[in-house]
Amino acid sequence: MIPGGQAHINARDAAVKSIDELANYFKVDLKTGLDHTEAQHRLKLCGPNELKHPNPDPLYKKYLEQFKEPMILLLLSSACISLIMKQYDDTISITVAILIVVTVAFIQSYRSEKVLEALQKLMPPKCSCLRSGEMHTFLASYLVPGDIVCLSVGDRLPADLRLFDLTDLRMDESSLTGETEAVPKSSEVLCTHFPISNTSEVRFSSTQNGWVLLTFLKKNFFSICNNALVNIGDNKAVERLRGCHDLINIGFMGTLVCSGTGKGLVIGTGEHSEFGEVFRMMHSEEAPRTPLQKSMDKLGKHLSAISLIIISSIVIIGLFQGRHILELLTIGVSLAVAAIPEGLPIVVTVTLAIGQMRMAARNAIVRRLPAVETLGCVNVVCSDKTGTMTKNEMTVSHIVTGSLERYTIPIQQANKHSDTTCIKLDMNYANPSNYLTIGCICNNATIRDNQLFGQPTEGALLRLASQFHALDERAFYTRLQEWPFSSESKLMIVKCVRNNQSSTPDEPVYFAKGAVDQLLNRCAFTSFSNDSAISMQSSPCDGHPFMLSNRYSNNSSIKPMDLETRKAILNEASILGNLGLRVLAMAKGVNSEQMIFHGLVGLIDPPRPGVTECIRILYESGVRVIMITGDAKETACTIGSRLSLYRPGDLCLSGEEVERISVEQLMSVVRNVTVFYRSGPKHKCKIVKALQQSNLVVAMTGDGVNDAIALKSSDIGIAMGRTGTDVCREAADIVLLDDNFATILAAMEEGKALFHNIKNFIGFQLSTSIAALALIALSTLLSLPSPLNAMQILFINILMDGPPAQSLGVEPPDPHVVRQPPRRANDSILDGRLMFNVLTASSLIVSGTLWIFFRELSDNKVTPHDTTMTFTCFVLFDMFNALSFRSQNKSIFSLGFFSNRLFVLAVGLSLFGQLLVIYFPPLQAVFQTEALTLKDLVLLVCLTSSVFFVSELRKLVRIRSDFYFWATYFLSFIKLPRRVKMDDNMV
Numbered sequence: 001m002i003p004g005g006q007a008h009i010n011a012r013d014a015a016v017k018s019i020d021e022l023a024n025y026f027k028v029d030l031k032t033g034l035d036h037t038e039a040q041h042r043l044k045l046c047g048p049n050e051l052k053h054p055n056p057d058p059l060y061k062k063y064l065e066q067f068k069e070p071m072i073l074l075l076l077s078s079a080c081i082s083l084i085m086k087q088y089d090d091t092i093s094i095t096v097a098i099l100i101v102v103t104v105a106f107i108q109s110y111r112s113e114k115v116l117e118a119l120q121k122l123m124p125p126k127c128s129c130l131r132s133g134e135m136h137t138f139l140a141s142y143l144v145p146g147d148i149v150c151l152s153v154g155d156r157l158p159a160d161l162r163l164f165d166l167t168d169l170r171m172d173e174s175s176l177t178g179e180t181e182a183v184p185k186s187s188e189v190l191c192t193h194f195p196i197s198n199t200s201e202v203r204f205s206s207t208q209n210g211w212v213l214l215t216f217l218k219k220n221f222f223s224i225c226n227n228a229l230v231n232i233g234d235n236k237a238v239e240r241l242r243g244c245h246d247l248i249n250i251g252f253m254g255t256l257v258c259s260g261t262g263k264g265l266v267i268g269t270g271e272h273s274e275f276g277e278v279f280r281m282m283h284s285e286e287a288p289r290t291p292l293q294k295s296m297d298k299l300g301k302h303l304s305a306i307s308l309i310i311i312s313s314i315v316i317i318g319l320f321q322g323r324h325i326l327e328l329l330t331i332g333v334s335l336a337v338a339a340i341p342e343g344l345p346i347v348v349t350v351t352l353a354i355g356q357m358r359m360a361a362r363n364a365i366v367r368r369l370p371a372v373e374t375l376g377c378v379n380v381v382c383s384d385k386t387g388t389m390t391k392n393e394m395t396v397s398h399i400v401t402g403s404l405e406r407y408t409i410p411i412q413q414a415n416k417h418s419d420t421t422c423i424k425l426d427m428n429y430a431n432p433s434n435y436l437t438i439g440c441i442c443n444n445a446t447i448r449d450n451q452l453f454g455q456p457t458e459g460a461l462l463r464l465a466s467q468f469h470a471l472d473e474r475a476f477y478t479r480l481q482e483w484p485f486s487s488e489s490k491l492m493i494v495k496c497v498r499n500n501q502s503s504t505p506d507e508p509v510y511f512a513k514g515a516v517d518q519l520l521n522r523c524a525f526t527s528f529s530n531d532s533a534i535s536m537q538s539s540p541c542d543g544h545p546f547m548l549s550n551r552y553s554n555n556s557s558i559k560p561m562d563l564e565t566r567k568a569i570l571n572e573a574s575i576l577g578n579l580g581l582r583v584l585a586m587a588k589g590v591n592s593e594q595m596i597f598h599g600l601v602g603l604i605d606p607p608r609p610g611v612t613e614c615i616r617i618l619y620e621s622g623v624r625v626i627m628i629t630g631d632a633k634e635t636a637c638t639i640g641s642r643l644s645l646y647r648p649g650d651l652c653l654s655g656e657e658v659e660r661i662s663v664e665q666l667m668s669v670v671r672n673v674t675v676f677y678r679s680g681p682k683h684k685c686k687i688v689k690a691l692q693q694s695n696l697v698v699a700m701t702g703d704g705v706n707d708a709i710a711l712k713s714s715d716i717g718i719a720m721g722r723t724g725t726d727v728c729r730e731a732a733d734i735v736l737l738d739d740n741f742a743t744i745l746a747a748m749e750e751g752k753a754l755f756h757n758i759k760n761f762i763g764f765q766l767s768t769s770i771a772a773l774a775l776i777a778l779s780t781l782l783s784l785p786s787p788l789n790a791m792q793i794l795f796i797n798i799l800m801d802g803p804p805a806q807s808l809g810v811e812p813p814d815p816h817v818v819r820q821p822p823r824r825a826n827d828s829i830l831d832g833r834l835m836f837n838v839l840t841a842s843s844l845i846v847s848g849t850l851w852i853f854f855r856e857l858s859d860n861k862v863t864p865h866d867t868t869m870t871f872t873c874f875v876l877f878d879m880f881n882a883l884s885f886r887s888q889n890k891s892i893f894s895l896g897f898f899s900n901r902l903f904v905l906a907v908g909l910s911l912f913g914q915l916l917v918i919y920f921p922p923l924q925a926v927f928q929t930e931a932l933t934l935k936d937l938v939l940l941v942c943l944t945s946s947v948f949f950v951s952e953l954r955k956l957v958r959i960r961s962d963f964y965f966w967a968t969y970f971l972s973f974i975k976l977p978r979r980v981k982m983d984d985n986m987v
Helices: 011-015 020-027 036-046 059-068 070-084 088-112 115-122 235-241 274-284 293-318 323-340 344-361 370-379 385-389 433-441 456-467 518-520 564-579 611-620 632-641 655-660 664-674 681-693 707-712 726-731 743-781 790-801 803-810 832-856 864-885 901-919 922-926 934-944 944-961 963-971 973-986
Strands: 125-129 134-139 150-153 161-173 194-197 199-204 211-218 224-231 257-269 365-368 380-385 395-401 407-409 447-448 451-452 477-483 493-497 511-515 521-530 555-562 582-591 593-605 623-626 651-654 673-677 698-702 718-721 735-736
Touching: 011 161, 011 257, 011 681, 020 161, 020 257, 020 632, 059 088, 070 088, 070 973, 150 161, 150 718, 161 365, 235 743, 257 564, 323 564, 323 664, 344 365, 344 370, 344 743, 365 743, 370 718, 380 385, 380 681, 385 623, 395 456, 433 511, 433 582, 447 456, 456 593, 477 582, 511 518, 511 934, 518 564, 518 582, 518 593, 521 582, 555 963, 564 593, 582 707, 593 632, 611 623, 623 632, 623 681, 651 655, 651 664, 655 673, 655 681, 655 743, 664 673, 664 681, 673 681, 681 698, 681 707, 681 743, 681 803, 707 718, 707 726, 718 726, 735 743, 743 803, 743 832, 743 864, 803 864, 803 901, 832 864, 864 901, 864 944, 901 922, 934 944
Parallel strands: 380 623, 380 698, 521 593, 623 673, 651 673, 698 718, 718 735
Antiparallel strands: 125 134, 125 150, 150 257, 161 257, 194 199, 199 211, 211 224, 365 735, 395 407, 395 593, 447 451, 477 493, 493 511, 511 582, 521 555, 582 593
């Protein structure tokens, strides 16, 4: 290696250098490789071929991180105040609640946050390397810059390589670039012809002093050429012109060899590779706080403000009454601590955990608990195309015969693998014989147990032949010679001879497939059907395989290829290309320069079943879907049209255009874009941030390495479980086990239901807490004896934070709630409607309990019977209040009293506990209670059920008159134009 030189070379810089220049730079002999001594020296200098992880925080630091949540800090303050005031029972209960919440959150975080470690799983454990003239196999972590790596089918690249000595080498780079089609690789220097996009190209020619002359050819816009001089050393200029998918002489770490063989010179290892750049970008991204976390932050602030108001009010009123300041502060602080429901974080955590289990049952694994609820307020879903919306499996969708008859194959049928499948095409007459035979023989792929070994394009041709019950005729031919596909020839040709038993061998036949224009240069004839009585709908459906070349050999004729026929074929290829298809021409003949043209096939990566319906439902519920892909514009728009996502005339942007404009400019147009094409990891991340800065909650779906950064930076990252890469799954918040885009709908339903349940039990807890607080405060300010003793207050506190509240969190999803549009991320949990319900319930509880207390206090003495009546009245109010808070909109009679069995069990156990406290002598002594008569119980039930019937009446009034709708409309009238504008853009 050059003394003082860089140990690694950027892939874009290496692409414009010859392999000999790079070998000279790295001081390596391409025939023998590095010697072992030099390799060990470079390993010490450059470090192992691994992704460096930051030193992990000790477990105790990760545990202490959980105490930063505002609600936890508020509870800690309450525990400290209780300790100072010598209220040890409150101190213990609050501390226990804090420890439970923090421990559950820590365990969940410890299990799920393994993002950086998972990146190493994509790196192959071993590789074949040439050292000291011999081939060695060792761990990929020992590779160093300058090593020579040998590649074969099935290998996953261990580092970034400058490729050379290639034989039909093709790479699957879909996990890095998002493109489905295998990329043919070349060893040539990128200095003669370089495609930039579908509408322009750049031609490079060398000049003096290390500069390159770039000639820009605008195919669609200008007929003139624009010249520009760009320095090769100008990395920014070169990077603007080249994406990963354009560097055809570079192999990238983590990509897969589909076919062929070759060698590669290691130019970048570990974090100095393109894969390492994705690693660094993802490491620098921080997952945003979820809407639920933000709402809980607001709730903590509101409760803190309420506590301060309570203390101030008690002190001010007490001073007017002539009380001592220390006494007032003691009372105020005690009430403020009591006002904070310490069980609230526990209920939230348990509810989210239960939601996590529900989603797991619906094939959605949630890795981060707060993400469970976030799905309920997602209003934009950004989805990768390849492997997420589509199957990542090339399929023949169109056929053009030698007679130039164009036919469409239904995608649903073309994706089936059953040998008994009969494809019924929408055509009456065709001759599938020759191009299916050509597709089988001019093919190096194999399919075993429905698994493809080879290139996706060749696999699609084999599946097509299998579905026509055509035998793979390679067994009937002996291949004499092969001319593999290359970027220069754009053709694959094989020379074969048919196997027979006679002593006279058959004449060799050439079979070819490839680019239309290149293959037509070798065609002197074209085939056409001579017998229109051949029906493709009937011939293959007998369930028996047949040899196509023999069956239809008498029904085809040939004619010379004239200029008019050539133009017609090119026009058909152009039509298929405009549909976003990859077009292959098929030909065969006894002379490789005068072959017979037999037809065209158009291939595409088809959409996943159910995705179109899922997108329609999402749009109807107010959720936009945006497709972001690395594919070309035509392919992206075609798939978008098939999914009813894109219509002609809709706005679509390229990754280059996204990179060129600022985030502010992108924010102004992103609401109207449905398709982003030629987009890489940086572009996806920029799109997500532009949407987030537009006050939208963004979910990002993906399955490849190129999606990892956007998955982590989005509000909710959703990864495919089966086809997704390890890094993609670990960067996501939710993993779909069935790779079904439609599972997102089910997860959103659970998210909306969970937030609805969280609001319900928060309303229940606050109404009970406020009622208890008001009861004690009023009796204190009015100089009345305490209506409840300390043990009774503790029992009420357990009920408020215990089983009834927990059971409200597992209420089954309400279909009415699920169909509602996504809520706004900045909406507070304590909205006006919920606060009205809370204040109504707490007012009824306080007034009813005080009435019982005053009624029993007729002799001006507090007896056990008085406190027992007051205590039981409050508990029964609490139970009926929990029943009414099962739903804010629906009547309990429509929900069903027993639809939530856990709630019935919780209320039943609570009532049983209350009866034990009243009638069980040992507990009577502890709680200072006495037995009540049946008349007392009937009176209490009739009184306390009022909170339930008032709630039912309120729901009935709302349904009939829609009073709350109009109240909400007028209160939020100022914000309404903005919401309407957003909805218009969504539609």
